Amino acid sequence: MAVETPLKGNIGESIKRKEDDRFIRGRGNYLDDIVLPGMLHMAIHRSPFAHARIKSINTDAAQAVPGVVAVVTGALLAQHKLAWMPTLSGDTQAVLATDKVRFQGQEVACVIATDPYVARDAAMLVEVDYEVLPAVVTPQQALQPDAPLIRDEKEGQTSNHIYHWEAGDKAKTDEAFAKADRVVKLDTFYPRCHPSPLETCGIVADVNSATGHATLYMTSQAPHAHRTLFAIVAGLPEQNIRIISPDIGGGFGNKVPIYPGYVVATAASLLIGKPVKWVEDRSENLISTGFARDFHMSGEMALRNDGRILGLRVKLLSDNGAFYADAQPTKFKAGLFHIVTGSYDVAAAHVEADGAYTNKAPGGVAYRCSFRVTEASYLIERLVESAALEMNLDPADIRLKNFIQPEQFPYMSATGFEYDSGNYPKAMQLALDKLGYKELRKEQAEKRKKGELMGIGVASFTEVVGAGPGKHYDIAGLRMFDSAELRVHPTGKAILKLGVKSQGQGHETTFAQIVTEELGIPAADIEVQEGDTDNTPYGLGTYASRSTPVGGAATAMVSRKLRDKAKKIAAHLLEASEADIEFDHGKFFVRGSPSKSKTIQDVAFAAYTNLPDGMEAGLEGVTYYDPPNMTYPFGTYLVVVDIDRGTGQVKVRRMVAVDDCGVRINPMVVEGQLHGGLTEGFGIAFMQLITFDEEGNCLGSNFTDYLLPTSWETPKFEMGETVTPSPHHPIGAKGVGESATVGSPAAFVNAVIDAVGHLGIRNIDMPVTSDKVWAALSEKGAAE
Amino acid sequence: MGQSITVTVNGEKKTAEVEPRLLLVHFLREKLRLTGTHIGCDTTHCGACTVLVDGTPVKSCTMLAVQADGQQVTTVEALAASGTLHPIQAAFKQEHGLQCGFCTPGMMLTSVALLQEKPDPTDDEIRWALSGNICRCTGYMNIVKAVKSAAAQMKASAAVPEAATASARS
Ligand code: FES
Numbered sequence: 001m002a003v004e005t006p007l008k009g010n011i012g013e014s015i016k017r018k019e020d021d022r023f024i025r026g027r028g029n030y031l032d033d034i035v036l037p038g039m040l041h042m043a044i045h046r047s048p049f050a051h052a053r054i055k056s057i058n059t060d061a062a063q064a065v066p067g068v069v070a071v072v073t074g075a076l077l078a079q080h081k082l083a084w085m086p087t088l089s090g091d092t093q094a095v096l097a098t099d100k101v102r103f104q105g106q107e108v109a110c111v112i113a114t115d116p117y118v119a120r121d122a123a124m125l126v127e128v129d130y131e132v133l134p135a136v137v138t139p140q141q142a143l144q145p146d147a148p149l150i151r152d153e154k155e156g157q158t159s160n161h162i163y164h165w166e167a168g169d170k171a172k173t174d175e176a177f178a179k180a181d182r183v184v185k186l187d188t189f190y191p192r193c194h195p196s197p198l199e200t201c202g203i204v205a206d207v208n209s210a211t212g213h214a215t216l217y218m219t220s221q222a223p224h225a226h227r228t229l230f231a232i233v234a235g236l237p238e239q240n241i242r243i244i245s246p247d248i249g250g251g252f253g254n255k256v257p258i259y260p261g262y263v264v265a266t267a268a269s270l271l272i273g274k275p276v277k278w279v280e281d282r283s284e285n286l287i288s289t290g291f292a293r294d295f296h297m298s299g300e301m302a303l304r305n306d307g308r309i310l311g312l313r314v315k316l317l318s319d320n321g322a323f324y325a326d327a328q329p330t331k332f333k334a335g336l337f338h339i340v341t342g343s344y345d346v347a348a349a350h351v352e353a354d355g356a357y358t359n360k361a362p363g364g365v366a367y368r369c370s371f372r373v374t375e376a377s378y379l380i381e382r383l384v385e386s387a388a389l390e391m392n393l394d395p396a397d398i399r400l401k402n403f404i405q406p407e408q409f410p411y412m413s414a415t416g417f418e419y420d421s422g423n424y425p426k427a428m429q430l431a432l433d434k435l436g437y438k439e440l441r442k443e444q445a446e447k448r449k450k451g452e453l454m455g456i457g458v459a460s461f462t463e464v465v466g467a468g469p470g471k472h473y474d475i476a477g478l479r480m481f482d483s484a485e486l487r488v489h490p491t492g493k494a495i496l497k498l499g500v501k502s503q504g505q506g507h508e509t510t511f512a513q514i515v516t517e518e519l520g521i522p523a524a525d526i527e528v529q530e531g532d533t534d535n536t537p538y539g540l541g542t543y544a545s546r547s548t549p550v551g552g553a554a555t556a557m558v559s560r561k562l563r564d565k566a567k568k569i570a571a572h573l574l575e576a577s578e579a580d581i582e583f584d585h586g587k588f589f590v591r592g593s594p595s596k597s598k599t600i601q602d603v604a605f606a607a608y609t610n611l612p613d614g615m616e617a618g619l620e621g622v623t624y625y626d627p628p629n630m631t632y633p634f635g636t637y638l639v640v641v642d643i644d645r646g647t648g649q650v651k652v653r654r655m656v657a658v659d660d661c662g663v664r665i666n667p668m669v670v671e672g673q674l675h676g677g678l679t680e681g682f683g684i685a686f687m688q689l690i691t692f693d694e695e696g697n698c699l700g701s702n703f704t705d706y707l708l709p710t711s712w713e714t715p716k717f718e719m720g721e722t723v724t725p726s727p728h729h730p731i732g733a734k735g736v737g738e739s740a741t742v743g744s745p746a747a748f749v750n751a752v753i754d755a756v757g758h759l760g761i762r763n764i765d766m767p768v769t770s771d772k773v774w775a776a777l778s779e780k781g782a783a784e
Numbered sequence: 785m786g787q788s789i790t791v792t793v794n795g796e797k798k799t800a801e802v803e804p805r806l807l808l809v810h811f812l813r814e815k816l817r818l819t820g821t822h823i824g825c826d827t828t829h830c831g832a833c834t835v836l837v838d839g840t841p842v843k844s845c846t847m848l849a850v851q852a853d854g855q856q857v858t859t860v861e862a863l864a865a866s867g868t869l870h871p872i873q874a875a876f877k878q879e880h881g882l883q884c885g886f887c888t889p890g891m892m893l894t895s896v897a898l899l900q901e902k903p904d905p906t907d908d909e910i911r912w913a914l915s916g917n918i919c920r921c922t923g924y925m926n927i928v929k930a931v932k933s934a935a936a937q938m939k940a941s942a943a944v945p946e947a948a949t950a951s952a953r954s
């Protein structure tokens with residue numbers, strides 16, 4: 001039997017994950033697992049109404065429950081100037097409501113007690129006298145002249161309008177439309193959904209009243225940025241704040257914002273002098289923390305008769321909820337939505353976006369998405385599908401005809417993005433071949449003759465991920481760089497500390513692999529640490545697929561910095577000139593005589609024991625990496641569906657996913673990320689919906705109503721890859737965590753539309769449930 | 785107000801005074817500090833809290849601690865009790881059947897019960913058995929693979945003594 005040599009962990013090797021050893025034993029350390037001596041528990045009393053004026057709050061009954069230590073209201077916070085906090089989009093958000101409640105589930109009062117059951121009992125006893133106001137639940141309603149003013153506390157705010165924002169060139173776009181043979185239009189709605197990581201959000205706040213030191217254990221995807229924001233919001237000196245983000249049970253953007261519960265628990269710990277734990281339950285998570293999407297989009301595409309796209313015009317209306325709290329770079333009011341020209345060479349484009357307040361939860365988080373690129377990708381891919389239908393072109397052909405060609409990179413898009421690299425036709429061809437596209441089209445034609453509904457959906461997405469550069473992209477003013485600190489110990493083992501923070505992506509393994517590739521230290525000898533702000537260099541965190549593009553680049557660069565120093569030490573050890581030293585996978589040798597060599601471990605030992613004269617001891621370094629550009633992962637997804645005309649039920653028969661995320665560090669981990677993303681895309685396309693009745697009651701407040709895909713309905717995926725390295729990333733990687741969620745919803749919906757398009761159906765909004773499909777069929781007289 | 789219960793948890797008898805309303809999951813997590821059992825919802829949907837009660841997978845958020853009185857409860861912490869990984873644990877790592885790890889204990893315990901009942905399950909049988917356990921990270925494909933590979937592993941190791949006896953006889 002062949003003995004497998006253990007993998008060292010170089011780039012491209014599917015080594016098994018280090019973090020798994022604790023998780024499979026039940027020895028992870030998630031937020032709710034943390035217990036501190038004397039710890040108290042917090043529960044939140046929330047508004048039952050979407051819009052109501054608070055007349056009075058009576059906490060007597062809650063206070064009287066044995067075990068209750070304190071009841072915190074907005075009035076108390078106001079005394080400490082903490083009743084309101086800034087949001088990530090430069091707005092303000094109520095920490096605890098004082099004047100009005102503005103969405104159902106809004107935080108009104110917090111009970112701190114010795115036991116979590118008691119805290120919940122008492123929270124129910126807080127009495128609030130409300131005067132109920134009419135609720136506004138759509139942005140269209142919100143912008144009516146007579147709509148109730150939601151943010152009446154904001155000086156100068158006279159309507160529910162939040163922002164107006166434009167990108168691209170309007171005049172040039174108008175010209176393109178004037179020249180067009182055809183204009184294809186699509187109005188579509190990307191509904192509100194929720195990331196719902198399996199672990200909800202929480203905090204254990206431990207403020208030492210003697211020293212003023214605050215240790216905050218938080219489910220945070222961005223611990224460093226959160227520390228700075230806490231310092232600013234709470235007025236605490238930043239050196240006294242330590243944020244520790246422990247093992248995180250999934251994030252997907254949900255754990256990027258700062259939530260009122262974090263602020264109140266911290267304030268309570270400060271005032272009471274004991275640690276306070278708050279862990280939200282699932283309903284609280286769904287009704288109050290960062291939702292995603294909720295974009296109403298109108299797209300118009302100008303085309304020539306041969307199917308060539310000349311121009312794109314988009315009007316966008318975003319529903320931002322009661323507080324404009326989108327987590328996004330400050331200069332961009334609708335995130336990176338203007339990547340909406342997608343994979344196509346479109347000479348002129350113009351995007352006009354407006355946002356409105358509604359009586360719904362705030363959020364607008366990038367749910368497995370780089371700041372609204374998901375909505376953009378969905379719109380363009382659906383529009384191209386509409387164009388193909390209208391013009392009787394094959395959906396694959398129209399894409400091939402319009403793709404940005406490989407030789408056009410770097411490509412400057414009409415809305416100002418510089419695409420780094422790509423080969424779109426190649427990825428599409430691979431997907432078509434894998435699927436057996438032509439044969440399936442024949443099968444479809446046969447089936448159609450028999451009246452059976454079968455569809456093939458195509459989506460060829462391009463993402464933009466990995467923000468910065470810092471001069472264009474910042475979060476609340478903080479430039480979007482990231483960092484890595486590497487320390488190689490005398491025995492040649494190393495510790496790598498990062499400014500990003502894994503929520504399941506496998507950083508402890510994949511980032512070690514980057515060091516392995518660059519320095520030759522086996523991945524098993526490298527400990528990766530993240531999440532503790534006292535113990536890691538400053539970084540902006542993990543979201544928008546930025547860990548590999550930015551943190552990964554920082555890791556490669558710091559490794560190279562150390563390699564340069566190691567080379568000098570090796571020259572000293574080998575008694576050669578530095579210029580003659582070569583490095584290959586962990587070995588330094590004199591050019592021309594590879595037998596005379598020193599390993600990285602020898603050199604590490606010498607860095608502490610036998611240095612050249614005048615050299616500083618140690619083999620350690622830190623790099624802050626500001627990327628010169630973003631990266632542009634892409635791919636083609638193909639979906640085959642069969643639709644039952646009697647029930648409207650859509651059955652996904654096959655799904656082929658070809659991704660190009662540049663160089664793959666650990667192919668096993670990359671595939672895992674893609675499987676997960678495809679499943680979330682499937683869920684968004686067919687199941688996941690947060691909606692509201694006209695009074696603003698949230699109708700997706702638990703997993704009975706907010707449906708997530710289980711193993712039973714989730715399709716199997718057939719994977720494929722092409723590799724087009726990013727030219728500006730040190731190891732050519734582009735990031736992959738979100739591609740599949742960005743690209744797949746359009747592929748699923750396009751498959752449905754492809755099956756029913758010949759009946760004249762052009763759009764069914766997500767989630768595409770059987771009742772909606774059946775209704776659409778029935779309207780065309782095609783239901784059974 | 786407390787009620788005395790005795791539950792055998794991972795082979796050890798535990799006696800405690802508990803409030804009648806205390807959920808089994810809180811008993812395990814808070815009173816016994818067995819934090820491998822997780823909580824992901826409040827409506828019995830996610831399965832993150834799955835443990836085995838007398839060998840049957842049970843969502844411990846939907847059972848009171850007092851209902852477990854006199855029964856045997858197995859949590860993830862017992863799977864590698866002897867120090868070596870249970871084949872299901874090894875397979876989850878080998879096949880990349882986990883990412884954030886939050887669903888993993890529940891997934892593995894449901895799988896262990898399935899394999900006890902059906903040592904050689906089909907893909908569909910695995911998917912059906914796990915459909916009460918939500919995973920938000922993996923998309924299930926590698927979880928299904930892991931369960932199959934654990935099944936193969938368990939079969940192989942069960943077959944070893946037989947094979948050994950057979951060759952000894954010949
Ligand atoms: S926590 Fe028990 S099923 Fe979700």
Ligand code: FES
Pocket residue numbers: 198249250504881882883884885886887888918919920921922
């Ligand atoms: S691994 Fe994260 S929920 Fe399953």
